[in-house]
Amino acid sequence: MDSFNSLLHEAVTNGYNWKFGILQRPEKHIIEDTKLYQVPEGLAELVRVLVGILSNSNLS
Numbered sequence: 001m002d003s004f005n006s007l008l009h010e011a012v013t014n015g016y017n018w019k020f021g022i023l024q025r026p027e028k029h030i031i032e033d034t035k036l037y038q039v040p041e042g043l044a045e046l047v048r049v050l051v052g053i054l055s056n057s058n059l060s
Contacts, residue, residue: 009053015039018046020053 008023018037023030037046 018049020049 006025008025010021010023012019012021016039018039019035020033020037021030037049039046
């Protein structure tokens, strides 16, 4: 079984502002999440996103 994951999650941050995206490797296509997650105001939502990414990456 090939362990290659066709999706690559990406994050860009300066520590206070976070943005996310997904690279669909086979198609070489990037999907950008247009929402800006800010710390500390949106910390709870940011943690939910990070946990979701980590939880889904364990499925492959």
